[in-house]
Amino acid sequence: MTQWDVIVVGGGNAGYASAIAAKQAGAGRVLLIEKSSETAYPGGNSYFTAGAFRTVFSGLDDLLPILHNVDSETAKIVDMDPYTSQDFMDDLMRVTGGRADPKLANVLVNNSRETIDWLDKVGIQFRLSFNRQAYKVEGRYKFWGGMVLSVVDGGKGMIKQYHEAALRHNVTVQYGTTLTRMITDQVSNKVQGVEVLLQHSSGSTTKQMLTSNAVILTCGGFEASPSMRAQYLGKNWDLAHVRGTPYNTGDGHVIAQRDVYAKTAGGYSSCHATCWDANTNPHKGDTVLTNQFTKSGYPLGIMVNRDGQRFVDEGMDFRNYTYAFFGKEIMNQPGSVAFQIWDAKSLSWLREEEYADSVVEKVVANSIEELAEKLAAPDQKGSWKATLTSEKTLVDTIREYNDAVTAHRRQYPNLKWDPAIKDGLSTQSSEKQLKLPKSNWALSLDRAPFVAVKITTGITFTFGGLAVDPQTAAVLDTSSQPIGNLYAAGEIVGGAFYDNYPGGSGLMLGSILGRKAGTSAANISAIRHKSSRL
Structure with missing residues (x-):
């Protein structure tokens, strides 16, 4: 049995953000496990995105210091209105029919800009999304729809940049590793680690028990599971085409509900x-x-x-x-x-x-x-x-x-x-x-x-997921109490989106909650280390 300070389950945007944040917050040994292989479908759904991030910003000058595709001459022919916190909140509530959880919505909106700066420092390279969010009209680039940022080279570039940043932070990344069970304290229900199946190059698998001071679930939705799509989304949804990774089969949803009685939230039917x-x-x-x-x-x-x-x-x-x-x-x-x-x-x-x-x-x-x-x-x-x-x-x-x-x-x-x-x-x-x-x-x-x-x-991702405390990213149980040592971020989290969503807000929320989850997990790990020394 191998002991870690923090284990992150899932290697996409939210997973890498969690692992890097945990290391920055002082966690010692951080392990990121990913169900796919390193050569086939690394990066979860994040790899398949355009890398768009919706964020609050005060205008072009606010963003210029982090941009990698705008020179001084191009900047002169860009028309871009500011995107305020009120704009973001109004858009989110409008397209979700007012159902978005207010506390989660506030975190998404009000933490967006500072998280973009954090990602920039981590090594994520941003650009203006000329090809997707602007038209050149009468010689000027006119941006529309509030969303202007994307990552250089899209989802592929984002995962490459994240992986390089994780290695610089001494995060251990392990592919071909499938979560099968939560290891818990039978009295307190606190999470003490995970059981996984490790896929070997020979094709064989072995079961491993990985203990940890904290676990972060960032393993996506259930969009690649035809049976779960039909169960929750309804008739014909088992026939939808999967846009991204085939590995997002809802494992985290099922295991968290089965093993630690996790509460669910969000639009499970959308x-x-x-x-x-x-x-x-x-x-x-x-x-x-x-x-x-x-x-x-x-x-x-x-x-x-x-x-x-x-x-x-x-x-x-x-x-x-x-x-x-x-x-x-x-x-x-x-x-x-x-x-x-x-x-x-x-x-x-x-x-x-x-x-x-x-x-x-x-x-x-x-x-x-x-x-x-x-x-x-x-x-x-x-x-x-x-x-x-x-x-x-x-x-x-x-x-x-x-x-x-x-x-x-x-x-x-x-x-x-x-x-x-x-x-x-x-x-x-x-x-x-x-x-x-x-x-x-x-x-x-x-x-x-x-x-x-x-x-x-x-189908890109499902909106129903686990309920979390928006401030700490702690997973809640069915009594709305935090489950000890368990956190979540990314598409596995529900509550923000119903029926529809504003483009670019999924990656943004994943990074925000990933950063919070990593910081919270590192703090828990530090407390447990201190207790063990007393």
Whole structure:
């Protein structure tokens, strides 16, 4: 049996933040264990993200000292409004229907900026997210949606930078290690360590008992478990495509509830899911293209289901407030597939990393009728299960949409299309109104070529998780009391997100609670060391 001061279970953003914070707070021997191998799916879901962090900031000058992609000349052509604590809180409460736990929400909002500075000092390199959160309009970069920061080289870069920082802090990282049980004091229920299965290069496994003064769970949600998705999220969710690691199977949720009676919190029936390339592997993400299979260009066009009907207001808000919600709506459509459609006017605005010919299969046509015909044809395997069922309905849908857009432009001729603001170009006028509007960025689809891509639901992470004390990250039991020596951070924590979430707030909360968990665990370890010497 091996003794450690702190054991961290899970090697993503929250896990590395926890381990590094524990060492900085004085913990001696810190072990980070990761279920995956070092060469296949290291870094959990964090590896597959764009590395976006939502934070409070007072303007561009506030962020310039930590940025790695903005020179003095570029800074002169950047338009960026401050993002205040009130802005952040309003966005969080708005998209979660006011259900976000107020104490957890306050920690997320009010600790965001200082945690960004801490991450910068740790070695995480930030950049302005020009490619995802800004449009260049009339020669100026205009940022929108409140979120402006991402990590250099995205999720891949973040995990590489974290791993290097962990090694500099003398954190021991052990891959191929699966949590199977909590070791507890049978009288006090305090956690004393973990039981794990260690995967050897030969393919064999051995059971290990690892004792520790404190344990931190950062092992993700249950999005890679088809059975748990169906159990908690509902019908058809076992069929959703997994965007990230196949190793996030809810082990921590099950073990914590079984072994230490952990309390649960958050939206167990909801999750973060996005518009995702329908041609991807449904069971795991791609370690090369990672986040590039996201298809977030829907505000620039329209989305229709397999029956040729629109099913969401593509322009109801900025993308980073709708993408985690709209992805779920595809799961409710016939066949759990949909099509995104644009014409020539919008194609140049689509992000290349998501829509390049080398990344996604496109259907291209010179007329709407031809596009409908091609979408209704069987796929390369001769299957109709994910193709358009009614060519006429799609043509009628687009014609009605175009008529509504034209009527709105007649009534409001001075409005100008601008993807960097809510421009008010819609389908709703006194002359004509659609039952399902497009509230902003509504351009007619009438200029060839017409382009469509087939999408489905890509699940990112689940919102339900363990309940924690927001100030210490201590896991609570079913009586809402802290469980001795047990902490949690990252996607395994519930309470902040319900139904939807503001983009970039997941990584931000994971880092904040990871830092708190590591500090708390180190303090507990120090107390136990002192007690053992008395």
